[in-house]
Amino acid sequence: MFSKTSLLSLLAAGASAQQVGTLTSETHPSMPIQSCSAAGSCTSVSTTVTMDANWRWLHTTEGYTNCYTGNEWNTTICADGATCAANCALDGADYSGTYGVTASSGDLTLKFVTEGSYSTNIGSRLYLMASESKYYMFKLLNKEFTFDVDVSNLPCGLNGALYLVEMDEDGGMAKYSTNKAGAKYGTGYCDTQCPHDIKFIDGEANVEDWTPSSNDANAGSGKYGTCCNEMDLWEANVVSAALTPHVCSVEGQTRCSGTDCGDGDERYSGVCDKDGCDFNSYRMGDQSFYGKGKTVDTSSKFTVVTQFITNDGTDSGTLSEIRRIYVQGGKVIQNSVSKVSGVTDSNSITDAWCNEQKTAFGDTNSFEKLGGLASMGGSLSRGMVLALSVWDDHAVNMLWLDSTYPTDKDATTPGAARGTCETSSGVPSEIETSAASSSVTYGNIKIGAINSTYGA
Ligand SMILES: *[C@@H]1O[C@H](CO)[C@@H](O)[C@H](O)[C@H]1NC(C)=O
Ligand SMILES: *[C@@H]1O[C@H](CO)[C@@H](O)[C@H](O)[C@H]1NC(C)=O
Numbered sequence: 001m002f003s004k005t006s007l008l009s010l011l012a013a014g015a016s017a018q019q020v021g022t023l024t025s026e027t028h029p030s031m032p033i034q035s036c037s038a039a040g041s042c043t044s045v046s047t048t049v050t051m052d053a054n055w056r057w058l059h060t061t062e063g064y065t066n067c068y069t070g071n072e073w074n075t076t077i078c079a080d081g082a083t084c085a086a087n088c089a090l091d092g093a094d095y096s097g098t099y100g101v102t103a104s105s106g107d108l109t110l111k112f113v114t115e116g117s118y119s120t121n122i123g124s125r126l127y128l129m130a131s132e133s134k135y136y137m138f139k140l141l142n143k144e145f146t147f148d149v150d151v152s153n154l155p156c157g158l159n160g161a162l163y164l165v166e167m168d169e170d171g172g173m174a175k176y177s178t179n180k181a182g183a184k185y186g187t188g189y190c191d192t193q194c195p196h197d198i199k200f201i202d203g204e205a206n207v208e209d210w211t212p213s214s215n216d217a218n219a220g221s222g223k224y225g226t227c228c229n230e231m232d233l234w235e236a237n238v239v240s241a242a243l244t245p246h247v248c249s250v251e252g253q254t255r256c257s258g259t260d261c262g263d264g265d266e267r268y269s270g271v272c273d274k275d276g277c278d279f280n281s282y283r284m285g286d287q288s289f290y291g292k293g294k295t296v297d298t299s300s301k302f303t304v305v306t307q308f309i310t311n312d313g314t315d316s317g318t319l320s321e322i323r324r325i326y327v328q329g330g331k332v333i334q335n336s337v338s339k340v341s342g343v344t345d346s347n348s349i350t351d352a353w354c355n356e357q358k359t360a361f362g363d364t365n366s367f368e369k370l371g372g373l374a375s376m377g378g379s380l381s382r383g384m385v386l387a388l389s390v391w392d393d394h395a396v397n398m399l400w401l402d403s404t405y406p407t408d409k410d411a412t413t414p415g416a417a418r419g420t421c422e423t424s425s426g427v428p429s430e431i432e433t434s435a436a437s438s439s440v441t442y443g444n445i446k447i448g449a450i451n452s453t454y455g456a
Pocket of ligand 1 (some may be wrong): 065066074075076393
């Protein structure tokens with residue numbers, strides 16, 4: 001995450017009040033997608049992307065003073081959440097210069113580290129927009145979602161994530177009148193980790209009990225978290241990939257505090273399923289399927305298809321299965337089949353498969369407890385927002401994705417081996433330098449009826 005520490009004073013004076021800054025104009029990069037009919041004919045939709053509010057420069061409505069610098073609030077301006085929301089403005093983004101985000105013909109490239117004029121930016125998270133002020137709402141029950149990805153320049157420790165979260169279409173503006181910035185400025189994030197590092201939740205700054213991170217110069221955590229269902233279509237790097245539905249007992253974006261957030265020892269007492277039910281081919285016992293030179297060859301671009309099958313084959317049915325298909329070099333590649341003892345030889349996610357996998361790996365089954373696929377399907381029918389991101393992991397170095405984790409387990413322990421990265425890899429302070437020039441490219445997004453968006 002990012003915050004500016006200084007600004008040229010040549011800019012025209014006067015941010016407008018109402019918590020939207022105008023020192024940099026906000027121009028959303030274009031990222032058109034295609035919507036396809038059952039017969040396979042596709043039409044273009046003129047969508048754009050916006051940068052999440054957390055990455056944006058936050059300054060006083062009156063001028064140039066930072067409300068937040070590094071990982072700390074200015075507690076004079078931000079004595080409490082409501083005052084802070086009234087006093088501070090989120091500004092427009094210089095997408096390529098500050099954040100290393102570039103768009104071209106439906107492709108979006110996110111650089112990991114960007115040296116801007118005023119700051120160094122680490123990672124980014126953007127959302128797809130239907131209009132200037134509304135997120136695009138994906139309703140994917142009985143539909144499929146397809147995109148191209150290039151992870152060849154994403155080494156161990158990095159995660160290029162493309163996923164859906166049940167945020168409000170307007171970023172929460174209608175629900176919380178003190179949020180004047182809305183979706184246009186990337187507000188309203190939530191996910192199943194109920195993150196505490198979000199600077200504004202429910203129209204208020206998360207300043208109460210704010211604690212700067214001990215190992216992240218740009219992040220901290222406040223009293224509140226922000227929770228919602230999350231469908232991880234894609235969390236991956238050049239070594240490993242995971243497909244993971246996560247669910248919550250709450251519907252839509254929900255602020256949490258205390259036990260409900262499921263922090264630390266209370267991981268399985270919160271309102272969301274932080275583990276999810278993951279399909280990672282390597283973890284499921286097929287170590288030759290995904291990676292450089294493997295069946296899905298991560299040294300070049302490929303296409304990822306995710307299908308949301310309902311029990312009765314209609315848009316109003318219950319989500320019963322999540323299927324994955326890859327396409328590379330004109331060839332359709334079926335997902336790898338589970339090779340774990342005690343787990344059905346299947347290449348898709350169903351509730352029964354999740355239960356078997358949790359038992360085989362000795363994992364707590366919070367996915368089932370909090371509603372399983374039916375709950376995920378509820379979000380998919382109500383509508384979810386697409387997030388496109390690249391990040392490194394200040395908590396556990398992304399080892400849960402690409403290495404052996406927990407690190408004290410032997411790699412032969414069922415479920416422990418997730419990829420070939422060393423257990424010592426992925427340390428942010430190292431890779432933010434050694435892998436600074438890493439990037440991920442997403443593109444060619446298509447949605448439509450089952451089997452309509454890829455050349456079968
Ligand atoms: C915090 O804000 C006050 C009021 O605008 C300002 O005088 C002060 O310099 C700021 N502190 C820092 C560290 O920027
Ligand atoms: C999609 O294609 C698969 C095989 O490629 C087939 O088994 C399935 O029935 C198809 N589904 C629909 C709804 O067309």
